[in-house]
Amino acid sequence: MQAAAASSIIVFMNTGKLLRLCLVPAAVLLASCASGNIAARKGAAPAVSADSPAFRYEGRFDRTVSSAPVIIWQGSRVYADFEGENLALLFGRSTKQNFFNVSVDGETEVIGVKPGEGARAAWPRPLKPGRHSLELFKRTEASAGNAVFLGLELEPGKQAFPPKPPAYRLAMLFFGDSITAGACNEDGAADQWDDRSTHNNALSYAALTAAAFGADYRNIAVSGMGISLGYVEVKAGQAWDRLYPRADSPRALPEGWTPDVVFVNYGENDYSFTHGKGLPFPADFADGYQALVRNIRAAYPAARIVLLRGGMYGGAQGAELREAWETAAAKLEASDPAITRFVFRHWTENHPRVADARALAGELSSWLEGQDFMRGR
Known part of the structure; x- marks a missing residue:
């Protein structure tokens, strides 16, 4: 060499x-x-x-x-x-x-x-x-x-x-945290953050779901980020439309790209951060979640929005998160017929590994195949 x-x-x-x-x-x-x-x-x-x-x-x-x-x-x-x-x-x-x-x-x-x-x-x-x-x-x-x-x-x-034009069937946009980013998915038994070579977004549940439908794909997810509280300073409502993953970043300029389906998966960090520190679950989570989704709706008025929950312990087992999320999801669905929800059954204690991501993508893909808005796609 x-x-x-x-x-x-x-x-x-x-x-x-x-x-x-x-x-x-x-x-x-x-x-x-x-x-x-x-x-x-x-x-x-x-x-x-x-x-x-x-x-x-x-x-x-x-x-x-x-x-x-x-x-x-x-x-x-x-x-x-x-x-x-x-x-x-x-x-x-x-x-x-x-x-x-x-x-x-x-x-x-x-x-x-x-x-x-x-x-x-x-x-x-x-x-x-x-x-x-x-x-x-x-x-x-x-x-x-x-x-x-x-x-x-x-x-x-x-x-x-120039490469051959892509033959995408539709466009998917995923917002979320480490679960959606694919953090730690190629690690061994323990999660680790020192060597990011084992963090592979291409094998996240988000990328695998998009691939299952031949979809163009965007992933705007930040590990540790919550709606109200999390392990990083920036919040979901501050980062979703930014060029860089920080609150003081310029907003991303429109790129002439419009998603057909937008997925939103937050809450794990709000739960795990507060639970781990003995703090009460954020009282403003439901309001903050709804505000974020409504801002996303304003940016993508023609998209179907799918609210996701789960993939790790908090989303699957955290009663406070489940209650707040269900409250927010019900209000959003009642006010917008193009918003719906999906809850993963599969979950892990650590971050999802590739096998877990495949299980999550399989669940989500099977559900999507049965939805009217996905017919013909």
Whole structure:
């Protein structure tokens, strides 16, 4: 493996099914590696700039600088077709932890970008000659970090092309907390937050449900966030329409994208935070929940809104949460015929693992298939 002195070093380690990325200090890498094709290079000029019409962006991005869009929210995707036998992805400034699924012609690898000013991630083996398809999918949630995408490096004389138009059947938008984000879903027995490479939004119940219906997909979820109280400062009512997951963020500009179905899954943190600290359940939860959903309705007047509860202990077993949520859901349904509710039966003590996410997605998908508003979709 070759390495240059830079703020970010990207190394692929073969662990079996996928090439799992390891983040290695530059000094260690330079001392121990002699050959390869993964390196981080500051100031590398992309052969295909991120503002090229060859790219299709799906998700809530910060595109203030069109040639350097910031990939923020989990589930955000970048697509392009390209030609040639070699490929490298270029990143600019990144914060905290960012892990991505990179798929070329349907084959997926996992990469990560350390905090810093620039990084380069090369596909780890030669490709067949001809045209290829690329998907870059953000695994890790917005609160874990964000990264600037600068574009692609291709072989001299090779080009990138707009990908084939998607054939989505409908559009789904999910709001929620760690359950919806897919936090900890590839962890072992215990939840852990130090290494976010095991937090994979692509295998969250939200992404799996969207995939079951061939849906375009957005995921605006923040771990630890509640309606009234939670483990993070920002509240759901402050973050749902923001560009970044914080209360002082600018609002996200309209992107010309409209969901057909909006899912709202909050309450777990309001329950677990207060229960764990011996505090009363927030008296204003029901009012805050209704206010949030009504704001979402104002933003998406034609969408069907599905109110979700469950997936972990609080949503399944917490009496205070259940009572407050049922009160809010009943009032919302009574005032809006395009709002309905669904309660998961499956739940876990820890955060849902991939098998749990599949069970949750299976329940939700089966229910959706029986709903009148989903007929023909």
